[in-house]
Amino acid sequence: MKNLARRRLIASGIIAAIGATVGRSLYHIASHNALIPPDHGGIFGVGETLTYAAQRVLAGDLSLAREFSRGDISRVIPVNGPPPETERYIRLLDGEFRDWRLRIDGLVARPMSLSLADLTGYPAHKQITHQACEEGWSFIAEWTGVRLSHVLDVVGIDSRARYVVFFSFDDFWESIDMADALHPQTFLAYGMNGAAVPLEHGAPVRLRVARQLGYKSVKYLGRMTVTDSIAGFGKGVGGINAEYGYSWWAGI
Numbered sequence: 001m002k003n004l005a006r007r008r009l010i011a012s013g014i015i016a017a018i019g020a021t022v023g024r025s026l027y028h029i030a031s032h033n034a035l036i037p038p039d040h041g042g043i044f045g046v047g048e049t050l051t052y053a054a055q056r057v058l059a060g061d062l063s064l065a066r067e068f069s070r071g072d073i074s075r076v077i078p079v080n081g082p083p084p085e086t087e088r089y090i091r092l093l094d095g096e097f098r099d100w101r102l103r104i105d106g107l108v109a110r111p112m113s114l115s116l117a118d119l120t121g122y123p124a125h126k127q128i129t130h131q132a133c134e135e136g137w138s139f140i141a142e143w144t145g146v147r148l149s150h151v152l153d154v155v156g157i158d159s160r161a162r163y164v165v166f167f168s169f170d171d172f173w174e175s176i177d178m179a180d181a182l183h184p185q186t187f188l189a190y191g192m193n194g195a196a197v198p199l200e201h202g203a204p205v206r207l208r209v210a211r212q213l214g215y216k217s218v219k220y221l222g223r224m225t226v227t228d229s230i231a232g233f234g235k236g237v238g239g240i241n242a243e244y245g246y247s248w249w250a251g252i
């Protein structure tokens, strides 16, 4: 009896503490734990911060996106936009991407330019995940690639690192925080459904961020940089999509 009563008291105390924390000062926690998203200043600013901070505090960094089986792979796969039309990209394509390199710089111990052979030489992983576009369509595909966390280990990230920013050959760019960058389902994908990533899906290498909407999965990667602040990139809101008013943190 006594024990049960005490346990109840402890439990209600904990619940009250959680309630007070979530209700009164999630914003406070957010600002003290680097949980303010880069697009917090816009009209949805407070909402963006609360969504992002609540997700990071309550769900943790390691929640997994659902993985599917081969039988679930979509037969029709939509494409978003044409491949890059720049001279540089067309030259790389003509050379079957032999001269393609992924440049990695910023807050890293060893800046590098990795070739496709470098990437395919690292431990390969597969995932069958769902990719959803903010416009309403989606598909399930099997992706093969190297975990971004492995590549970040190779280059050696600085303790000040807070974001990884990705740049493509078509002037598309996006960034993710370290929780997503180091997440086991965040991939640099060079294979799709058992073949090389098709041209229109981001050849030769695209990012896959399984826990966020499709627009975070940057295609036609050319460079990534590790940084402690994205204030200096574009309009400072963390990506081309956030510049157009979409959420920087696009968790699903």
Ligand SMILES: Nc1nc2c(c(=O)[nH]1)N[C@H]1C(S)=C(S)[C@@H](COP(=O)(O)O)O[C@H]1N2
Pocket (backbone or CB within 6 Å): 077, 078, 079, 080, 081, 132, 133, 134, 168, 169, 170, 172, 200, 201, 202, 213, 214, 215, 216, 217, 218, 219, 220
């Ligand atoms: N470089 C680049 N990456 C991009 C895009 C783009 O236009 N350029 N579109 C994004 C959007 S809005 C979506 S929904 C997905 C679509 O991926 P898919 O074309 O393989 O279906 O890619 C994302 N990555």
Ligand SMILES: [Mo]
Pocket (backbone or CB within 6 Å): 080, 132, 133, 134, 135, 214, 215
């Ligand atoms: Mo999209």
